[in-house]
Amino acid sequence: MAEDEQKAGEKRRAYWSDNLKLLGILMSIWFIVSFGAGILFRSWLDQFSIGGYPLGFWFAQQGSIYVFIILIFVYTIRMRAIERKYGLDD
Amino acid sequence: MTTQTLIYIFVIASFVLYIGIAIWARATSTREFYVAGGGVNPIVNGMATAADWMSAASFISMAGLIAFLGYDGSVYLMGWTGGYVMLALLLAPYLRKFGQYTVPDFIGARYYSKAARVVAVICLIFVSFTYIAGQMRGVGIVFSRFLDVPITLGVVIGMSIVFFYAVLGGMKGITYTQVAQYCVLIFAYLVPAFFISFLITGNPIPQLGLGSTVNDGSGLYVLQKLDQSLVDMGFGAYTHGSKSMIDVFCITAALMIGTAGLPHVIVRFFTVPKASDARKSAGWALVFIALLYTTAPAVGAFARLNFVESVHQTEYSKAPAWFKNWERNDLIAWRDKNDDGKMQLAKGDAFAGKPEFTEKDGKNGERILSNDAADDSANEVYVDRDIMVLANPEIAGLPGWVIALVAAGGLAAALSTAAGLLLVISSSISHDLLKQTFRPKITEKGELLAARLAATAAIFVAGYLGIYPPGWVAQVVAFAFGLAAASLFPAIFMGIFSKRMNREGAIAGMLTGLIFTFLYIGYFKLWAPAGTNIADNWLFGISPEGIGVIGMLLNFGIAITVAKFTAAPPPEVEKLIDNIRVPRQS
Numbered sequence: 001m002a003e004d005e006q007k008a009g010e011k012r013r014a015y016w017s018d019n020l021k022l023l024g025i026l027m028s029i030w031f032i033v034s035f036g037a038g039i040l041f042r043s044w045l046d047q048f049s050i051g052g053y054p055l056g057f058w059f060a061q062q063g064s065i066y067v068f069i070i071l072i073f074v075y076t077i078r079m080r081a082i083e084r085k086y087g088l089d090d
Numbered sequence: 091m092t093t094q095t096l097i098y099i100f101v102i103a104s105f106v107l108y109i110g111i112a113i114w115a116r117a118t119s120t121r122e123f124y125v126a127g128g129g130v131n132p133i134v135n136g137m138a139t140a141a142d143w144m145s146a147a148s149f150i151s152m153a154g155l156i157a158f159l160g161y162d163g164s165v166y167l168m169g170w171t172g173g174y175v176m177l178a179l180l181l182a183p184y185l186r187k188f189g190q191y192t193v194p195d196f197i198g199a200r201y202y203s204k205a206a207r208v209v210a211v212i213c214l215i216f217v218s219f220t221y222i223a224g225q226m227r228g229v230g231i232v233f234s235r236f237l238d239v240p241i242t243l244g245v246v247i248g249m250s251i252v253f254f255y256a257v258l259g260g261m262k263g264i265t266y267t268q269v270a271q272y273c274v275l276i277f278a279y280l281v282p283a284f285f286i287s288f289l290i291t292g293n294p295i296p297q298l299g300l301g302s303t304v305n306d307g308s309g310l311y312v313l314q315k316l317d318q319s320l321v322d323m324g325f326g327a328y329t330h331g332s333k334s335m336i337d338v339f340c341i342t343a344a345l346m347i348g349t350a351g352l353p354h355v356i357v358r359f360f361t362v363p364k365a366s367d368a369r370k371s372a373g374w375a376l377v378f379i380a381l382l383y384t385t386a387p388a389v390g391a392f393a394r395l396n397f398v399e400s401v402h403q404t405e406y407s408k409a410p411a412w413f414k415n416w417e418r419n420d421l422i423a424w425r426d427k428n429d430d431g432k433m434q435l436a437k438g439d440a441f442a443g444k445p446e447f448t449e450k451d452g453k454n455g456e457r458i459l460s461n462d463a464a465d466d467s468a469n470e471v472y473v474d475r476d477i478m479v480l481a482n483p484e485i486a487g488l489p490g491w492v493i494a495l496v497a498a499g500g501l502a503a504a505l506s507t508a509a510g511l512l513l514v515i516s517s518s519i520s521h522d523l524l525k526q527t528f529r530p531k532i533t534e535k536g537e538l539l540a541a542r543l544a545a546t547a548a549i550f551v552a553g554y555l556g557i558y559p560p561g562w563v564a565q566v567v568a569f570a571f572g573l574a575a576a577s578l579f580p581a582i583f584m585g586i587f588s589k590r591m592n593r594e595g596a597i598a599g600m601l602t603g604l605i606f607t608f609l610y611i612g613y614f615k616l617w618a619p620a621g622t623n624i625a626d627n628w629l630f631g632i633s634p635e636g637i638g639v640i641g642m643l644l645n646f647g648i649a650i651t652v653a654k655f656t657a658a659p660p661p662e663v664e665k666l667i668d669n670i671r672v673p674r675q676s
């Protein structure tokens with residue numbers, strides 16, 4: 001019994017650390033496209049353009065929103081795989 | 091058929107639809123009343139969340155704000171969408187796994203404390219009432235402009251509709267009416283946007299149109315042309331903005347984090363069957379929201395361009411019909427400063443404050459104002475930003491049914507958000523204050539009745555605030571997001587990601603964030619002498635709109651420090667955290 005519980009605990013810890021790693025990567029991208037490209041580096045990026053949009057302005061008013069959607073769905077799919085790997089899916 | 095008749099038909103038809111759904115989806119238990127029985131399909135819930143989230147402000151005001159703020163308007167676009175990434179990744183699945191009914195439920199259980207629960211209820215009620223007053227005002231504006239009904243009667247009609255489906259149906263009724271309301275509002279937003287984008291650029295997709303060239307043979311891109319005309323008139327360039335970088339950064343962050351901490355949004359994720367569905371549902375919610383939020387900047391830019399081209403240097407006697415229509419509704423005003431009979435736009439105010447019309451007409455037929463002059467600026471035209479979306483179909487000369495659609499869409503946006511807010515207010519009273527704190531022996535039936543009575547009372551308060559809007563309503567929208575960011579978000583976040591965070595730390599943190607943010611916003615928005623709400627006086631140059639971020643950092647700092655010097659949470663709480671972190675039921 002005690003051994004089983006220990007095993008279950010280890011599995012949970014490994015699952016949680018995988019989750020935190022994934023979160024770290026995705027939240028960094030979240031920060032880079034919005035606060036980075038849309039605000040901090042906006043002026044510099046504005047020298048490039050995408051169609052009639054200055055690039056920084058595009059990130060601030062269009063691009064960051066598209067990336068946000070992709071981030072959530074990537075997380076949904078990756079988490080599904082991680083949960084299955086540890087047998088913790090619902 | 092006249093436009094007026096069409097508007098009546100569209101609005102009444104949409105109301106009949108909402109009431110029909112409410113009768114079909116009545117709630118019969120507290121579980122159905124609070125979380126729609128917990129069996130809502132994630133995509134359906136995503137759609138309901140989008141309607142819940144997109145308020146009268148998103149539908150009516152946002153594009154107009156962006157039209158006049160240009161790049162600075164990005165704070166709303168990123169701020170009100172980026173929060174969904176935080177919700178989906180950091181909060182929603184864990185709160186769903188926790189599996190109770192309200193946000194204070196989680197705070198009370200995780201911090202093993204009735205005091206923490208009550209503090210959360212206070213934050214929630216303050217945030218939600220600030221928000222709901224704005225919705226009722228939106229209902230009033232749409233009614234008075236489009237249906238020629240006095241604002242008071244408009245608000246009363248709106249209240250009765252919400253009363254019907256929120257009180258009868260609870261979360262279940264609200265969920266399915268919100269789905270219908272989303273369809274109405276998104277259709278109403280996109281149709282005129284397609285038309286206008288096509289008229290100006292030849293490309294009907296607004297997101298692409300905004301990056302295309304103008305249809306007038308000049309070969310200039312829309313944004314280039316807009317920058318050029320505005321700079322010529324003495325404004326800053328549309329794509330540059332005028333707020334400082336730190337302020338843009340902090341406002342965006344405060345809106346994002348505030349969004350993730352808004353109780354009426356969070357509870358929507360309590361209605362799906364499983365934790366993994368909560369993630370999926372947040373993704374779909376953002377898809378549905380993005381449809382409007384990526385269209386809004388295009389609508390804003392097109393509207394500004396249209397406005398500038400049809401008004402600047404035009405003789406008043408030749409002004410388009412919509413200009414005079416909205417002047418009659420007090421939302422546009424013109425003062426001929428240089429007495430040339432033409433309307434000039436420029437940087438600065440046409441006159442001090444909101445327009446106060448006299449009964450007299452000027453020599454060009456314009457309405458004469460009694461406001462003090464602002465002669466330091468050559469600007470002659472006052473325009474209320476809210477009309478940009480409402481007037482767009484008229485400005486672009488679109489058919490009457492499009493105008494009717496916009497009226498029904500504005501009402502759908504306001505009513506759906508109001509209903510969601512009413513529900514969290516009523517459940518925090520009947521469930522958190524009565525059942526969990528003061529009257530634990532109340533029966534299921536009694537609790538359901540209490541929830542319905544609380545919803546009824548909340549509707550009356552909201553209606554009162556809509557009919558007699560206190561002057562501070564428009565001033566304190568920043569409160570809702572700032573307070574949610576500074577008080578609720580950190581407590582929930584640490585409750586999931588830190589096993590060491592305890593009762594003492596969480597309560598101290600919430601109170602610090604709440605009080606600091608409240609005082610800062612209150613000082614600059616309400617109590618400080620006029621004219622002192624300027625960057626030089628702000629802490630680190632951060633405006634009251636963005637200060638929630640500092641409040642949040644203080645919350646984290648105080649909570650972690652206090653937790654370090656007080657006892658760790660009991661072992662049951664550690665078990666609770668282990669349990670909510672994994673999706674599988676054990």
